[in-house]
Amino acid sequence: MHITNASERRYDLDWLRLIAIAIVLFFHTGMIFNKWDFHIKNAETSSTFGYWMAWSHAWRMQLLLFISGAGTYMALGKRTVAQFAGERFRRLFIPLVFGIFVVVPPQIYFEFISRFQNYGDFYKTVFEFKPYPQGGSFSWHHLWFILYLLIYSLIALPLLSYLRSPRSQSFRDKLWKTMGSPAGMLLIPAAIIVMSQVLLRPFFPEETHALVNDWAYFVYYLSFFIFGMIFYSNQNLWCSIEKNRKFLLVASVIVLIPFYLMFFNFYKTITLPWKPETIEVVFHVSANIGSWFWVVTIVAFGQRYLNRPHPWLSRANEGVYPFYILHQTAIIAIGYYVCQWSWSITAKFWTISLLAGISCIMFYVTCIRPFAIMRLFFGLKPNRKAVEVTQTASAVATAE
Template identity: 60%
Template structure:
């Protein structure tokens, strides 16, 4: 039995759109930042590092928080078996398809000097040797793999929260988390504790189900998205406390960039190197949670309204996510060989990727039900105007 009606959240639709478009610009920036990536432009720029180091800490946590809320909606009136079957179609099918069709071109262009053509490279995918030693990977589709596992792990809590028997527990959550200080600090403290316990043993973010610190980090954002959305009054309290959350998200930037500028040798902090690293990691965790709360809160207050654009873009976000990094790498490989400035290359790759992904979506994916299925989309409604339902996961 459901505890309350599931309402259409236009603010989550808008924020999902915003988060996925941010991924387009973030992954394009990886061509030009000084950080390592699959492929790189010959010339790089620190300008990208300064905004990407900030957005890196909250872009995926935001998507996972939204996906947690969407997963609460996804159960609906389904049984647990129906829910798992729906998650399989929405997540596992496009993940498998992506690993054999969408991701291989990324690995090929990373190792293009080793092969005469893509068709010489492609059979090595079926050797199933994991990347980076081999050529089999899910690359950016790790998010889908983790989301599938998160959805299964959260199912007992999800089912409990949808029952009247959870009322006392949900009331407790409401009393605790409607207070802005508690909403800011208690979840952040839980995330921080998990990282304190796990990162010394699993320090790297590898996206292979062996990076347990980051697995738990992302799972907690997903779980808190589900928990906050499970209680309407708790969810509405986020919007009411938006100014507090925004202030916290802005103020945390002072120590965050203060330490980052220390790393860039702009100035020197009177702290030992190891302590600076720890302080930066702690600050990054608070930045992640504070920024996600602020974005969700202001989105709820300002964006929860319908718009004709939403029904056209919402359904296409998931295919766009699946496609975007491959297109960025393929067209970027050629554009980055041109004698252009970094700015010209960046915007050409970003806008070119946007145009190509839209063309693939409208020309090859949206009209054909078998292709829609491979991209985790529902069949087109028959004999009526197509009105897509909200996309619950990117």
């Protein structure tokens, strides 16, 4: 078994990030056509979307946060705490503010387009700072991920600094002893995640998930971020994920049985002889357990089959962040018009997905990647060529 260096480039995580973002694109397009609430809806919907979206919903963002936790551990190794905090501000806070005032408002506009004469008439309401969806237009919508990641990165700094110090060796050895086995790496994190929801969901139920009052979700997603840091801090533990991938896959498939039994009961596909409250509890517990099981399983197979470079991987990986920021706005703007066409659901789904994806890629290539100010707004590092030119000019001026 190959034990990687903690600072070694993880191509598997880059690939998994790309795959997860692609799934997010299809997921949010699917929201237009399934039975769940969304900002815009097609006149005709289908239960079929719910079958695969329920499963992917259990791990897509959780996987991104686990990867972010591992990436955060790697990032601090090359920076001081002050440099790390400054970079988080530049790469997360600035895009978040830009997104709230520029990227997100069109989504709300298309949702309530009949209330306004034009976009300018609507946009003035954003600065009333009344939260969405309680009658206002101020929201971060899908950018909750950036907000959470910013907060997680800062509040996790003490733990992060500790994990990277020699003082944590004893703690990391205990992690290996307790979670190095397949049962340990599955059950201990899953138990912590479930317990957090058992304690918080009664006070912050799913129905209240909005601009505020979502502490149960905050802690839930924080768990995946922290476990990403913890697992990557011990390379024996990290590599044991790949070693036990077959066991993890079997366990993940088994936990889908109670999950989908409850889900099919919700959709009236089957009828279970249990109280609705019992079915609800079993569904949420199996979903929480399955979230962790599938995240660690996907990471395991990623380690096995995806940890290899590709000529365009680094370029594609740089564009993932702007793509995420833009994708939901593109989906809603394009979807609003496509849903008015007399096409089948399948044709509309693929048309919106492809047009939104292509639009985001083209906007990144032509309007974000070449320009320093746009790179700043979308959380990208300064262009290397621009930095080299600036450094060269500075050196010449100094020499003169």
